[in-house]
Amino acid sequence: MLSNIEIAQAARLRPIGEIAAAAGIPDEALEPYGRAKAKVALSWLHGLTDRPRGRLVLVTAVSPTPAGEGKTTTTVGLGDALTRISERAMICLREPALGPVFGMKGGAAGGGRAQVVPMEDINLHFTGDFGAIAVATNLLAAMIDNHVHHGNALGIDVRRITWRRVLDMNDRALRDTVIGLGGTGNGHPRESGFDIVVASEVMAIFCLATSLADLKRRLGRIVVARTRSGAPVTAADLGAHGAMTAVLRDALAPNLVQTLEHTPAFVHGGPFANIAHGCSSLIATEAALRLADYVVTEAGFGADLGAEKFADIVGRRGVQADCAVIVATVRALKYHGGVDVPQLPVEDVAALERGLANLDRHVRNVREVYGLPCVVAINRRADDTDAEIAALIAGAERMGVRAVAATHFADGGAGAEDLAREVVRLCDEGGAAPTFTYPDEAPLWDKMRAIAQRVYGAADVTGSASVLRAVETLETEGYGGLPVCVAKTQYSFSTDAKLRGAPSGHVVDVREVRLAAGAEFVVMICGDIMTMPGLPADPAAAHIDVTDDGRITGLF
Known part of the structure; x- marks a missing residue:
C-alpha cells in the first residue's frame, strides 16, 4: 500500500473556494494561502451566531500505545462517512506541532485514505499560526527582562519570574537554562527554561478565546512574575498584551482545508492533551457548528486526558458534545493486555480480553463522569483476525455500548459508514446533559x-x-x-x-x-511529564527529505 504522503501527493485537491462554497462560506470571507488552504475572516464568522447549532461529535480513544490508535484518522474518516450518508458535515482538528512531526509521532493529518490535505503544508509550518504564538510568547518574555533591566519600576522579584520562552521543537537541552550571562548589558542572570509551543499559555488562550477583544483581555491577565512583596505581575502591567494581540491577529482566523474526499475541515490551534488542554480552537468549533449539521472534532490522547479536559474546560465555555466516539484497535488492547510490540500482529484473544479493562474504564468515564452517549470505533487493520474483532465487539456489548468495525484507513469514508449511522442514531436518541468531573465551587x-x-x-x-x-x-x-x-x-x-x-x-x-x-x-x-519533550533515538526528522524538484519524502 502507498504511504500516507504518497496517497496525499496523488490526491486531486479542489480549489479552496469550492470547498468554502460547499460549506456556505462566501469568497469574500476567504484569505487564501495558495490554492488549497485559506483563513476565514473573523468578521464574517461572528455574523453566524444567529444560526442554529449542529451536533458535535467528540472523538477520543483508549490510552495510547506504541502501535498507534488512529484518532485523527478516525475523525477524518467519520467526517467523510457522514458526508457519504448525506449529512452536512465538517471536521475540526488541531494543527500539528513541528516537534512531534520531527520526533516520535510524525505528522498529524490523518492516515491512509482518511487524511486532511495538503498534508505536507499542514504538517510543516501551515499558515504560520504556531510561529505567531511563539513570537507572542517570547515577546512577553523579552519585555519582562527588559523591564527589569531598565529600572524595574514594578518591583519584580527576579527569583519569581515564572514566564518561560517557547520553541516549536523538541529540544531537551533547553528545558532548564541560565539566561542573562555576559555582564550588566545583558540583564540579570537567572534560571529559566523553554517549553514547547503547544504547552504555552498563549496557545491555550488562543484556542479558548472567542474574539480579538477576548484574546487581548486574556493575554493581559497572564501572570508572569511576583513582586518582592508577593503581588502578581501581569502582561497588562508590562503593557505587552496589545502588541501580543497584534502579532496574533491574523492567526486567530481559522484555517480551512479539505479531506481527500473534499469534506471541509477547520485545522486550527494545537495544545497537547498531556501537557495542556488538548482541543482545537473554540472559534473554529463554534463556526463549524453554525455551518454544518454534524461537526466531528477530536480531543488529544485517551479519554482520561483530552476528553476530560474537553468536558471540564471547554464544556464550561458552553461548547459541549452530543456524543463521543472512543477509538480502539485490536493491537492497542492486546498491548494493554500485556503483549509487547513485536508480538502484536499474532492473534491473541486472551490478551485482548485482558486489555479490555482499559477500554472499559474509558467507556465508564465517558458515560458516567462526562455524561455522554458513546460508541466504540474499531479502527481495523488488515492483520486483525475475525476472532479478535468478535471478542472486542462482545466485550463492548458487556460494557453496554456498541463497537463498530471501520476500515476508513484503507477505504476512506466508505469504510466508516456504519460508524456514521451509529453516531447519527446516538445523536437522535439524545440523553442527559453532559456533566463535569467536579463542581466549580470545589477547592x-x-x-x-x-x-x-x-x-x-x-x-x-x-x-x-x-x-x-x-x-x-x-x-x-x-x-x-x-x-x-x-x-x-x-x-x-x-x-x-x-x-x-x-x-x-x-x-x-x-x-x-x-x-x-x-x-x-x-x-x-x-509525575515526570515534561513541558519540553526530547527527540527519540531515531527521530522522524532523520527520514524526511526533499527531492531536487521540491517533492517532500519520508513524512508520515
Whole structure:
C-alpha cells in the first residue's frame, strides 16, 4: 500500500473556494494561502451566531500505545462517512506541532485514505499560526527582562519570574537554562527554561478565546512574575498584551482545508492533551457548528486526558458534545493486555480480553463522569483476525455500548459508514446533559483529587509542602474557582507510563503547580511529564527529505 504522503501527493485537491462554497462560506470571507488552504475572516464568522447549532461529535480513544490508535484518522474518516450518508458535515482538528512531526509521532493529518490535505503544508509550518504564538510568547518574555533591566519600576522579584520562552521543537537541552550571562548589558542572570509551543499559555488562550477583544483581555491577565512583596505581575502591567494581540491577529482566523474526499475541515490551534488542554480552537468549533449539521472534532490522547479536559474546560465555555466516539484497535488492547510490540500482529484473544479493562474504564468515564452517549470505533487493520474483532465487539456489548468495525484507513469514508449511522442514531436518541468531573465551587486540591479518583482510578493525590502552599496561595488570591488542567503521561491512567491496562489504587503526585490566569485554568504537573519533550533515538526528522524538484519524502 502507498504511504500516507504518497496517497496525499496523488490526491486531486479542489480549489479552496469550492470547498468554502460547499460549506456556505462566501469568497469574500476567504484569505487564501495558495490554492488549497485559506483563513476565514473573523468578521464574517461572528455574523453566524444567529444560526442554529449542529451536533458535535467528540472523538477520543483508549490510552495510547506504541502501535498507534488512529484518532485523527478516525475523525477524518467519520467526517467523510457522514458526508457519504448525506449529512452536512465538517471536521475540526488541531494543527500539528513541528516537534512531534520531527520526533516520535510524525505528522498529524490523518492516515491512509482518511487524511486532511495538503498534508505536507499542514504538517510543516501551515499558515504560520504556531510561529505567531511563539513570537507572542517570547515577546512577553523579552519585555519582562527588559523591564527589569531598565529600572524595574514594578518591583519584580527576579527569583519569581515564572514566564518561560517557547520553541516549536523538541529540544531537551533547553528545558532548564541560565539566561542573562555576559555582564550588566545583558540583564540579570537567572534560571529559566523553554517549553514547547503547544504547552504555552498563549496557545491555550488562543484556542479558548472567542474574539480579538477576548484574546487581548486574556493575554493581559497572564501572570508572569511576583513582586518582592508577593503581588502578581501581569502582561497588562508590562503593557505587552496589545502588541501580543497584534502579532496574533491574523492567526486567530481559522484555517480551512479539505479531506481527500473534499469534506471541509477547520485545522486550527494545537495544545497537547498531556501537557495542556488538548482541543482545537473554540472559534473554529463554534463556526463549524453554525455551518454544518454534524461537526466531528477530536480531543488529544485517551479519554482520561483530552476528553476530560474537553468536558471540564471547554464544556464550561458552553461548547459541549452530543456524543463521543472512543477509538480502539485490536493491537492497542492486546498491548494493554500485556503483549509487547513485536508480538502484536499474532492473534491473541486472551490478551485482548485482558486489555479490555482499559477500554472499559474509558467507556465508564465517558458515560458516567462526562455524561455522554458513546460508541466504540474499531479502527481495523488488515492483520486483525475475525476472532479478535468478535471478542472486542462482545466485550463492548458487556460494557453496554456498541463497537463498530471501520476500515476508513484503507477505504476512506466508505469504510466508516456504519460508524456514521451509529453516531447519527446516538445523536437522535439524545440523553442527559453532559456533566463535569467536579463542581466549580470545589477547592483546587479537591478538583485534582476528583480527577485522580473518578477518572484515573487513583486512591489519592499527594504534593510537596511547596506545592500545597502554591495551591493555598492561588485559593487566597481568588483563583480557586478555575478548572484544573492536569499534565501527566498519556500512556497510563497512572503517572507511571509503564503501567498498562487500568491500574487502580495508585497515588498521583503533583510535582508543580502553574497558574494560567489568561487561559482561566490551573495546571497541575504530575509525575515526570515534561513541558519540553526530547527527540527519540531515531527521530522522524532523520527520514524526511526533499527531492531536487521540491517533492517532500519520508513524512508520515
